[in-house]
Amino acid sequence: MVELRGVHKSFGSLHVLRGVDLEVRQGQVLVIVGPSGSGKSTLLRTINHLEKVDRGSVRVDGRLLGYRQSGHRLHELPEREVLRQRTQIGFVFQAFNLFPHLTVKQNLMEAPLSAQRRSRAEVEPMAERLLARVGLADKAGAYPRTLSGGQQQRVAIARALALEPKLLLFDEPTSALDPELVGEVLDVIKDLARGGTTMIVVTHEIGFAREVADTVAFMDAGRIVELGPPARLLDVPAHERTRAFLSKVL
């Protein structure tokens, strides 16, 4: 489903991703943990091409992302193609990034209407269904600012789902929330995981990783240090760095 091979990325002289290999199968939930600045966000952003890779390849569903291969050359795809590829990948941001001047329902309908060119008649009931699914059916006409952080993040998840993506990416979806609101957002994500959605979640919620992840990856200094089932990686980590990190967050 998702396949990263030797991905490198630098910002100027800062080498942020140093050869990342990663594989996620259909229906799998991968949780990535790691210290701040280790490149977790950058890695997620390369997967939907918000960040171009310097070296290596990113494939989603067997298709190269952002490039077309001919022989040994990679040709950058035209923006229109990249945008089309992105509609198959939902992205949920730490800071929600809802559109503040649009109502909750307009936030959900915007991409299906303008990026996927689906009809309003089809999109509107879908938006309402999704809002009901995240428990916010009564907030369709509200503006994002009038919602709590937890509600905003649930809207953002519904907005990502509105594209009916094959893959969902979450970048610390609960880090901007007050502690008592974390649960409601994690519940929505757990529900999606049980429904068989393929997803990659960057989070500091170790309890959540233990409960939901099929695989947990520990990332440090631009590399995946180790990865495995939660019980193994979280309880008997093989690497000293993983152990040091976990002892700090647990």
Added chain:
Amino acid sequence: MTLPEAPAPPRQDEERPGEVVTARHPLRWVAAACVLVVLAMVASALITNPAWEWEIVGQYLFAPSVVRSVVLTLELTALGIALGFALGTVLALMRLSANRLLSSVAWAYVWLFRSVPLILQLLFWYNLALLYPRLSVGVPFGPEFFDFGTMDLISPLTAAALGLALHQAAYAAEIVRGGLLSVDHGQREAAAALGLPPARRLFRIILPQAMRTIVPNAGNEIIGLVKGTSVVYIMALPELFYQVQVIYNRNGRVMALLLVAAIWYLILTTALSIVQYYVERHYGRGRA
């Protein structure tokens, strides 16, 4: 709900919890009285001094030639603002583009047109006919398809509208650029992550949010331009200011006619301020 073992609060609090007594501000009253006296003096000076000739003011306020000149002032303002902000938006996008050539050209434009006084630019456009007596349309440096006498193309009205618009574009570019930069970067990212096409990102997501900072500044510019159109009097265009000068040069009622113009400028800017209020409210939605 009070617990029996809790110490009893003072009795009077129990009966009238928290009645608020606003503080008195005697100095404010003194200041207000002073202002009222000054206002009364100004009003009396305006009304009782016959030199203001209020009946002449009344007579000319809606005179056809004056009303026509008000319409021309409005036309010049509308053209200057519409063309100015259209070009200004293009310049702002060029300035923010990753293409160094585009952003340098936009920078240079703003630098040039902000540096040269408007009145000088207007005279320049007006006299362009002398510099390039003929303008032609065709392949650059190649064959020509059309050919105009510059005088025919650049009438005083065109020259004035062009001058105002080009001048305004330089300021509009900075205002729009500031507005675009004020929009949180996360908004661009979210729009891109959702796969929205570039034009849609700009017009549906970024610009409407940028309008919150653009509109108050643009309001200033529009109101400035209503009055700024008065400089085109040097091109003998019968806008409001030129027209009242023509009239008082004929009849000598200088003060009365300046008042006529002042009243019209007040009416126009007041109307624009009201429009601005509603436009701001529109773009402020979702941000109570």
